[in-house]
Amino acid sequence: MSAIRGARERARAEITEAIKEEAARQLAVQGSAGLSLRAVARELGMASSALYRYFPSRDDLLTALIIDAYDAVGEAAEQALAAVDADARDRAAAAVVAGAAAPAGAAPVDRWRAVCAAVREWAVAHPHEYALIYGSPVPGYDAPQTTVGPASRVPLVLVSVVRDAHAAGLLGVPPGRPLAEPVRADAVRLAAELAPELPIRVVAAMVAVWAQLFGIVSFELFGQFNRVVEARGAFFGQAADALAAQVGLTAGAPDGAPAAPAGVLPGE
Amino acid sequence: MSAIRGARERARAEITEAIKEEAARQLAVQGSAGLSLRAVARELGMASSALYRYFPSRDDLLTALIIDAYDAVGEAAEQALAAVDADARDRAAAAVVAGAAAPAGAAPVDRWRAVCAAVREWAVAHPHEYALIYGSPVPGYDAPQTTVGPASRVPLVLVSVVRDAHAAGLLGVPPGRPLAEPVRADAVRLAAELAPELPIRVVAAMVAVWAQLFGIVSFELFGQFNRVVEARGAFFGQAADALAAQVGLTAGAPDGAPAAPAGVLPGE
């Protein structure tokens, strides 16, 4: 009895997944405004009315797709961070055999770069899902509160990189003038929510950098770089480095000295 | 005879304008994908088929709207620059009476700020036109070559601010590491096209800054700043200052001296 309910739920989950997959495929050619329940049903060989057993309305399907997209890019960012750390630990272990320093993650700037690159790579690989979450709002659609959790995964990864750097004493002071008071107030509130130990200036800089990062990705994906920037990956890597500097992550030593040579992404 | 042709053409131009106006109004509630020739006709009290005498297809109407939007934001930027210069000249003239220096435009950073603010203000005032040109690409629509001229008005204004600063010896060296080779190649090509006298690093930085500027505007307009940034205008102003520093515009002195509180990175 719980067995047949299990099977039923499994079947339901499978069909739900198939619907979302087909919907995502349609998103890729029609855009979010062209997503049609009927077309999805047609392609899946079901009656359009059957879909309503899985998604009570078109907007609910859209919400599911949006959450999936946020989760996908968030997971890409998290995994990229884990991967760059694992890689660094491997190297460190090899060095320890030769008699060197302690185990740790990768250098802050390398972690930052890895996360940024992962976001861009996910976006390039899934341009329509990207447009769904970071492009023009879908007209007539209001994102429910359930999307904010998944939406904050990428920013949280970026924050964690900066927090770790700060904890390790590897975070400098971001450049720029003192914060205007209302800006400071926003940053204070954000800092209290997600990183109380970080300097307020750093928090404020992170918000700006967060928007700027996606600005570059959006310009590439939405065609603004056509006939302007050809070396997209290298350009992005350079920009990511500059963004790191803006939040106080320096390329080299704790405080001052600049370190490594030119900065192109490993994946490029 | 040429009189009646003149009248006819005037009437035609007026109706064309009315169509575009109504279409823009619809864009504001439906989004670009929901723009419908029939609805425009209905609202204008004409038969839908009559519109085809003015725009051969829906895409042509869309193209006209896109060009208008690019022109509008470009003009806003140009006028803001002219206004800030005029204002500075007024003040200078008043000072001359008191026996001070020669006439000139405003300070480079102020000009930069004015242009950035004008772009944002136009975007906030015309969110749907903004989304049309800087948001997700309209599915199934390919922008014709005729849009690239109007599209480059804003970047050209930004370039002119930097060029003037450079000519006046008021441009510093942008912070950051040396350019990776493919990025340099893009920047060299762009520099040859639109500002041969500018240092390559500055040109490269300008491209990044251009994308970042619109990244901030897009995040604000597309809802990513909801419940995150409340002091939108002040935040944007601060970010615009940081972007100015990235292209080498410093807040203060002519040449080297980092006049303002920490204009450039410590590592550079």
Next chain:
DNA sequence: GTCTATAAACCGATAGAC
């Protein structure tokens, strides 16, 4: 140049049989 009429589609959502 504007109209009516029409073609040939499409859509979200619901009712009710099975």
Next chain:
DNA sequence: GTCTATCGGTTTATAGAC
């Protein structure tokens, strides 16, 4: 849970009268 049938709308685009 899936189906058929249907309601009540929508669209782009064209034909042909005036």
